[in-house]
Amino acid sequence: MGSLFSMANTKTNQSEPSEISPNETCKRQRLSTSSNEECPRLIPNLPDELSLQIIARLPRICYQHVKLVSRRWKATVMSSELYKVRKELGTTEEWLYLLVRVGENKLLWHALDPRSRIWQRLPIMPSIVDEEDSQKSSSRLWMWNMVEGIRIAEIIRGLLGQKDALDDMPYCGCAFGAVDGCLYVLGGFSKASTMKCVWRFDPIQNVWKKVNSMSTGRAYCKTGILNNKLYVVGGVSQGQAGLIPLQSAEVFDPFTDTWSDVPSMPFSKAGVLPTAFLADMLKPIATGLTSYNGRLYVPQSLYSWPFFVDVGGEIYDPETNKWMEMPNGMGEGWPIKQAGTKLSVVVNGELYAFDPSNSVDSGRIKVYDQGEDAWKVVIGKVPAYDYTDSESPYLLAGFHGKLHFITKDANRDISVLQADLCSNLDSSPSTSTPSSPKSMEDELWQESAQTDAAVWKVVANRGFGHAELINCQVIDI
Numbered sequence: 461m462g463s464l465f466s467m468a469n470t471k472t473n474q475s476e477p478s479e480i481s482p483n484e485t486c487k488r489q490r491l492s493t494s495s496n497e498e499c500p501r502l503i504p505n506l507p508d509e510l511s512l513q514i515i516a517r518l519p520r521i522c523y524q525h526v527k528l529v530s531r532r533w534k535a536t537v538m539s540s541e542l543y544k545v546r547k548e549l550g551t552t553e554e555w556l557y558l559l560v561r562v563g564e565n566k567l568l569w570h571a572l573d574p575r576s577r578i579w580q581r582l583p584i585m586p587s588i589v590d591e592e593d594s595q596k597s598s599s600r601l602w603m604w605n606m607v608e609g610i611r612i613a614e615i616i617r618g619l620l621g622q623k624d625a626l627d628d629m630p631y632c633g634c635a636f637g638a639v640d641g642c643l644y645v646l647g648g649f650s651k652a653s654t655m656k657c658v659w660r661f662d663p664i665q666n667v668w669k670k671v672n673s674m675s676t677g678r679a680y681c682k683t684g685i686l687n688n689k690l691y692v693v694g695g696v697s698q699g700q701a702g703l704i705p706l707q708s709a710e711v712f713d714p715f716t717d718t719w720s721d722v723p724s725m726p727f728s729k730a731g732v733l734p735t736a737f738l739a740d741m742l743k744p745i746a747t748g749l750t751s752y753n754g755r756l757y758v759p760q761s762l763y764s765w766p767f768f769v770d771v772g773g774e775i776y777d778p779e780t781n782k783w784m785e786m787p788n789g790m791g792e793g794w795p796i797k798q799a800g801t802k803l804s805v806v807v808n809g810e811l812y813a814f815d816p817s818n819s820v821d822s823g824r825i826k827v828y829d830q831g832e833d834a835w836k837v838v839i840g841k842v843p844a845y846d847y848t849d850s851e852s853p854y855l856l857a858g859f860h861g862k863l864h865f866i867t868k869d870a871n872r873d874i875s876v877l878q879a880d881l882c883s884n885l886d887s888s889p890s891t892s893t894p895s896s897p898k899s900m901e902d903e904l905w906q907e908s909a910q911t912d913a914a915v916w917k918v919v920a921n922r923g924f925g926h927a928e929l930i931n932c933q934v935i936d937i
Contacts, residue, residue, distance in 0.1 A: 513545060517549065540664065553575070555571050555574070555937075556876065561930050562924065570924075571663070577920040641662075654696070658672065658673055687778060689714070691711045709723070746759070755775050759786070795815035803854075805858045810828075814826075855932045858934065862879060875918055877917065
């Protein structure tokens with residue numbers, strides 16, 4: 461056998477020229493590359509259907525390198541067909557998309573793969589606005605006169621952290637949502653005008669694209685996902701006499717790229733104020749929106765900035781296309797995040813809300829008990845650092861079947877914490893031996909954040925400098 465291979469090698473050597481010129485080598489390399497690019501199959505000797513299933517089983521984080529294999533592989537990774545296969549195979553992955561504000565007015569999206577703990581930065585959001593919006597008015601004074609007086613304008617300036625925020629920030633007061641594997645940015649202020657425009661980010665194509673605009677210009681509206689449709693409710697719009705609270709609602713169908721009207725919120729409890737003076741002074745506004753049990757739950761308040769008075773809320777049922785009053789215990793006990801807004805998330809069918817404490821570096825997580833119509837504390841201590849200079853110091857998210865809390869740690873790094881609910885801490889699995897000082901720091905934070913209801917685990921963290929948390933969304937593709 462050995463002599464057979466020896467003879468074969470000898471014949472091969474005799475048939476080849478003794479030297480190959482550099483030009484010939486380059487020519488062969490070009491031909492080899494061309495043949496690879498023109499290969500009729502993704503993986504040689506395998507049907508494309510099988511190759512597609514192999515690629516669909518790869519982690520999404522690998523696709524950036526997969527694109528470099530060939531033009532066909534790049535086209536495959538950026539095709540909708542691949543992600544349909546991933547859904548059929550059950551290999552889709554939930555990534556966290558986090559929006560931060562850096563500096564005075566720079567908004568940046570970052571995507572986190574929780575399994576690999578790798579962050580990726582998204583392309584910058586377009587700063588283009590509709591001409592009809594940008595031509596309305598650009599005067600700073602016009603905006604401040606539109607709001608109810610100079611004193612209130614100063615309060616708004618202070619909350620936003622800068623005097624010229626509404627003129628310079630292209631997406632001040634915008635809303636966000638994620639549906640059908642895409643990220644959406646809706647409305648907001650631009651040069652003191654409320655916008656109708658909607659932008660969609662496609663993580664497969666890695667591009668922002670403008671889609672059909674809303675029927676009404678809105679800022680600070682609330683969004684929710686129901687039956688794979690994006691609902692938008694409330695917010696404020698501009699009027700000749702000032703900012704007008706909106707009771708209207710509309711819904712976007714990503715499959716048809718169209719908006720449809722939804723019946724306006726009745727705000728029934730807003731009409732029971734004892735005097736006409738209070739009814740004229742206090743304006744109804746939606747302070748949150750959660751998709752829960754197949755319906756939209758909208759907590760509401762009456763406000764005269766900066767004062768908010770809770771008035772329960774209302775529920776939209778898509779089957780009847782009608783609004784109904786929210787149960788008293790649910791509406792009145794819904795914890796308030798700050799400035800009247802209510803932070804909540806649904807995980808495994810349970811509705812959770814964050815209840816900030818009056819003391820520094822603490823807070824609680826409450827869960828809604830539908831049977832008793834009451835909010836109950838499920839996590840007694842949340843490791844939330846009190847940064848009073850932050851407009852949005854913490855966020856809630858749900859992915860991988862767990863509740864997550866996003867905040868800044870003692871070093872002002874943004875941390876994503878996972879709540880592992882348990883009945884007995886002694887029975888909780890022990891953590892592995894840390895391999896680095898950073899791991900030791902994470903473990904110490906976990907130990908300090910243990911309560912009788914949960915253990916907090918650091919999923920990922922990253923330093924964004926003095927970045928401020930704005931919003932987060934979860935996309936599963």
